[in-house]
Amino acid sequence: MNPEKNYRVNKKFFEKDALEVAPDLLGKFLVVKRNEPLKKYKITEVEVYRGEEDEACHAKKGKTKRNEIMYCSGGHLYVYLIYGMYWMLNIVTGKPGHPQAVLIRSLEGLEGPGKVTKYLGINKSYYGENLAVSNRIWIENNKENAGYTTLKRIGIDYAGEYWKNKLWRYVLIKKN
DNA sequence: AGCAAGATCGGT
DNA sequence: CCGATCTTGCTG
Numbered sequence: 334m335n336p337e338k339n340y341r342v343n344k345k346f347f348e349k350d351a352l353e354v355a356p357d358l359l360g361k362f363l364v365v366k367r368n369e370p371l372k373k374y375k376i377t378e379v380e381v382y383r384g385e386e387d388e389a390c391h392a393k394k395g396k397t398k399r400n401e402i403m404y405c406s407g408g409h410l411y412v413y414l415i416y417g418m419y420w421m422l423n424i425v426t427g428k429p430g431h432p433q434a435v436l437i438r439s440l441e442g443l444e445g446p447g448k449v450t451k452y453l454g455i456n457k458s459y460y461g462e463n464l465a466v467s468n469r470i471w472i473e474n475n476k477e478n479a480g481y482t483t484l485k486r487i488g489i490d491y492a493g494e495y496w497k498n499k500l501w502r503y504v505l506i507k508k509n
Numbered sequence: 510a511g512c513a514a515g516a517t518c519g520g521t
Numbered sequence: 522c523c524g525a526t527c528t529t530g531c532t533g
Contacts (some may be wrong), residue, residue: 334524354529389516390516394530394531396527397529398530399528399529399530413516413528413529414515414526414528414529415515415516415517415528416515416518416525416526416527417515417525417526417527417528418518418525418526418527419518421517438516445517445518446516446517447517447518448517448518486516487516487517487521488515488516489513489516491514491515497511508511510532510533511531511533512530512531512532513529513530513531513532514529514531515527515528515529516525518524518525519523519524520522520523521522521523521524521525
């Protein structure tokens, strides 16, 4: 009997559309196994990048060596370096051939996508990792229901107004 | 082969 | 507001 198995989010969860997965990720736990003891970090802010038509999405110009994992089935990790310094942690969602991913922007007490990866030690070696089966990173369910707000995405001035204005950033409402 | 840009962050 | 820092992808 492996207790971990009862809590890990399965493959099916990630194979839904990014716009459905993103809000459902809020409140759940990101678990990274490095040095014991195992720690769980509550996901508090995520952002959706969805499809080749999305001007802000890395798949906007089709498949490349960097973004090819986005064309795979949901549950894989899309990790890339930005500004030569910060790793961005994304969870691929949806079905194969429909490039989309959810960026993990903040964890409880750890705000900022660059800080999340730096603190957790996420780097290129996590590219393509499968959250459904990996033994060093996965997502765990949380029973508490999560209220959230939607906002515009950050840092995508290069995308046109239409895509810039999409309310594809999801933030967990803090409870007092 | 060369170059511009980038889903960020911390310090002025 | 500005610089750090380097991989990627586009151009020639």
